[in-house]
Amino acid sequence: MITFMNNSDSEEEPCNERTSLMSAESPPVPSYQDGLQASQAGEVQAHRKRRTGSSRSPNNIADGDMSDSGVPVRESTLENEEEELTLKYGAKHVIMLFVPVTLCMIVVVATIKSVRFYTEKNGQLIYTPFSEDTPSVGQRLLNSVLNTIIMISVIVVMTVFLVLLYKYRCYKFIHGWLILSSLMLLFLFTYIYLGEVLKTYNVAMDYPTLFLIIWNFGAVGMICIHWKGPLQLQQAYLIMISALMALVFIKYLPEWSAWVILGAISIYDLMAVLCPKGPLRMLVETAQERNEPIFPALIYSSAMMWTVGMAKPDTAAGGPSQQTWDAAEDGRENNRSPSHADSQMLETRSPAPTRPITSFEELEEEERGVKLGLGDFIFYSVLVGKAAATASGDWNTTLACFVAILIGLCLTLLLLAVFKKALPALPISITFGLVFYFSTDNLVRPFMDTLASHQLYI
Amino acid sequence: AFFWLVSLLLSSLIWFIAVKASDPQDEPLQKGLLIFGVMFSVLLQEVFRFLYYKLLRKAIEGLVALSEDGCSPISIQQMAYVAGVGFGLMSGAFSMINLLADSLGPGTVGIHGDSQLYFLTSAFMTMVLIFLHTFWGILFFHGCEYRRWWEITAVVVMHLAVSGSTFCNPLYVGSLVPSYLLMAAAAAWAYLLSGGSAQNLRRFLLCKS
Numbered sequence: 001m002i003t004f005m006n007n008s009d010s011e012e013e014p015c016n017e018r019t020s021l022m023s024a025e026s027p028p029v030p031s032y033q034d035g036l037q038a039s040q041a042g043e044v045q046a047h048r049k050r051r052t053g054s055s056r057s058p059n060n061i062a063d064g065d066m067s068d069s070g071v072p073v074r075e076s077t078l079e080n081e082e083e084e085l086t087l088k089y090g091a092k093h094v095i096m097l098f099v100p101v102t103l104c105m106i107v108v109v110a111t112i113k114s115v116r117f118y119t120e121k122n123g124q125l126i127y128t129p130f131s132e133d134t135p136s137v138g139q140r141l142l143n144s145v146l147n148t149i150i151m152i153s154v155i156v157v158m159t160v161f162l163v164l165l166y167k168y169r170c171y172k173f174i175h176g177w178l179i180l181s182s183l184m185l186l187f188l189f190t191y192i193y194l195g196e197v198l199k200t201y202n203v204a205m206d207y208p209t210l211f212l213i214i215w216n217f218g219a220v221g222m223i224c225i226h227w228k229g230p231l232q233l234q235q236a237y238l239i240m241i242s243a244l245m246a247l248v249f250i251k252y253l254p255e256w257s258a259w260v261i262l263g264a265i266s267i268y269d270l271m272a273v274l275c276p277k278g279p280l281r282m283l284v285e286t287a288q289e290r291n292e293p294i295f296p297a298l299i300y301s302s303a304m305m306w307t308v309g310m311a312k313p314d315t316a317a318g319g320p321s322q323q324t325w326d327a328a329e330d331g332r333e334n335n336r337s338p339s340h341a342d343s344q345m346l347e348t349r350s351p352a353p354t355r356p357i358t359s360f361e362e363l364e365e366e367e368r369g370v371k372l373g374l375g376d377f378i379f380y381s382v383l384v385g386k387a388a389a390t391a392s393g394d395w396n397t398t399l400a401c402f403v404a405i406l407i408g409l410c411l412t413l414l415l416l417a418v419f420k421k422a423l424p425a426l427p428i429s430i431t432f433g434l435v436f437y438f439s440t441d442n443l444v445r446p447f448m449d450t451l452a453s454h455q456l457y458i
Numbered sequence: 459a460f461f462w463l464v465s466l467l468l469s470s471l472i473w474f475i476a477v478k479a480s481d482p483q484d485e486p487l488q489k490g491l492l493i494f495g496v497m498f499s500v501l502l503q504e505v506f507r508f509l510y511y512k513l514l515r516k517a518i519e520g521l522v523a524l525s526e527d528g529c530s531p532i533s534i535q536q537m538a539y540v541a542g543v544g545f546g547l548m549s550g551a552f553s554m555i556n557l558l559a560d561s562l563g564p565g566t567v568g569i570h571g572d573s574q575l576y577f578l579t580s581a582f583m584t585m586v587l588i589f590l591h592t593f594w595g596i597l598f599f600h601g602c603e604y605r606r607w608w609e610i611t612a613v614v615v616m617h618l619a620v621s622g623s624t625f626c627n628p629l630y631v632g633s634l635v636p637s638y639l640l641m642a643a644a645a646a647w648a649y650l651l652s653g654g655s656a657q658n659l660r661r662f663l664l665c666k667s
Binding site: 394395396400403404407436439440442443444446447448450452456457458 | 459460463466467469470471473474492495496499500503548549551552553555556557559576579580583584587620621624625627
């Protein structure tokens with residue numbers, strides 16, 4: 001068994017930690033809607049029809065409630081308008097989440113199907129030391145379970161470590177750590193990926209060109225993700241690094257371990273976010289207490305936040321709005337590693353830093369984005385990619401897993417409407433995905449193959 | 459799409475169990491089991507279409523209760539159309555995608571004595587099925603809305619007929635022609651139900667305002 005090179009291992013670590021953290025903190029962050037209160041129950045029905053993300057707003061309810069205490073009472077007429085707006089924007093937000101998740105999966109599946117490198121077995125990570133080349137089924141199962149236990153414990157340790165760092169305000173450390181891991185992702189993994197793609201299509205490229213391309217790609221990526229940049233570019237970069245990370249997982253996780261890890265991580269996600277002593281929940285609460293936003297590099301945000309904070313904070317409308325907005329931001333963020341300053345967070349989000357926000361209503365009517373942790377992207381893509389790689393070359397399985405994951409995402413957003421607090425996005429989708437993968441691979445495939453060979457249609 | 463997928467899952471489960479429980483060498487039995495599987499799957503798809511209708515109905519009620527002016531932003535006809543398209547797309551994708559992937563690779567069609575028009579006819583059949591699912595969606599929901607059971611049974615019978623006609627394959631005239639005729643009939647019926655008329659059609663075609 002060849003382990004991955006040592007230096008890469010240490011580099012892997014922050015990445016793994018980060019992704020695990022993200023996955024664990026996967027509650028899809030809903031858009032913030034002020035004043036959305038009691039009508040959520042009714043909205044649930046509506047949501048089921050459209051599977052809209054208006055369910056999203058209830059999550060903000062928690063934030064809204066918190067912020068309400070510091071904000072003047074809103075008129076009820078505003079609330080009614082809010083409901084309508086929520087519905088309209090809710091559907092948009094679901095689509096806003098569908099598109100990036102779909103894109104990430106498409107990139108992963110396309111790469112898996114075409115580039116041979118990612119399906120070759122070339123060793124394993126040190127996090128999964130047990131090999132699966134054992135003769136007996138029982139032994140293989142045992143090895144995969146042990147691998148999972150090790151991986152999950154690594155993730156738990158990292159998460160707890162991060163929570164502690166956050167609690168004791170070691171912001172610089174976290175900051176540096178995240179920059180290091182995104183550096184590695186953007187440069188090293190892109191280099192490997194590009195190399196393999198060029199090999200597959202037999203395209204010659206010289207080193208200076210390669211260096212130029214990768215340097216530009218990486219530098220722009222770092223700026224976009226950690227600082228300011230056009231929103232779509234930032235989204236594209238986040239999707240790309242999620243896809244790269246997912247490809248690494250697909251390549252280096254042995255088969256059975258991968259499935260067991262997927263299952264285990266969704267259970268962990270569930271517990272970490274919902275249990276009172278769960279690390280992620282503590283992160284959320286600490287962040288909310290301190291009114292701090294989460295580090296932007298680990299969350300996918302789907303829309304611009306017209307930042308009230310960027311307006312003069314001493315304007316009358318700006319003041320309370322900023323407070324509520326920040327509180328909403330906190331509730332929204334998944335990753336609790338705080339960015340160094342609120343202003344940085346706001347800057348990342350605002351397209352027009354000097355846009356004056358004059359009225360509170362204006363703030364509410366503007367587009368609220370949706371946020372989803374990058375870990376979710378990664379694990380969804382791992383599931384679909386594994387399905388594409390190992391399901392006997394069958395596209396039906398891939399398609400079924402894809403649909404299952406998207407439906408799971410919709411249901412999660414729906415539950416968000418019902419429960420009105422941070423929820424993990426992994427469990428439902430991954431469960432559906434796993435169920436559909438195994439059932440489609442074993443049950444539907446022979447049926448469809450037989451039908452196709454007789455050219456029967458159902 | 460999801461509902462169609464679940465129905466496919468359940469029907470293939472049944473078929474799989476039946477196959478495993480039976481003798482693999484017995485050719486007529488296997489064929490019979492396959493036919494049974496197909497019919498059962500068709501029925502199950504319609505059942506799931508009905509369940510989906512129930513779900514959407516509840517959702518519309520919620521939306522209506524929520525909205526200010528008492529009518530929902532999306533009508534049941536639109537939902538019927540979308541449901542039909544979803545079903546159709548999923549069934550089409552599942553039928554075609556492996557064929558398409560294989561067609562990219564090397565090979566000769568029909569080299570073992572099978573029909574050479576395999577890909578072509580598969581494509582046409584899939585297309586007609588997708589259209590049919592869309593129209594059936596509209597007809598089915600309309601029937602459920604206005605409690606016209608004969609419309610619902612007509613949809614089920616049509617579906618069974620189309621699936622059954624594919625048993626004639628590779629005698630393609632026996633499957634493609636009836637399917638297309640049925641599709642034309644279903645299209646006209648759905649169009650009339652959605653409020654169209656010959657006049658509307660003429661106006662549209664002649665680009666009158």
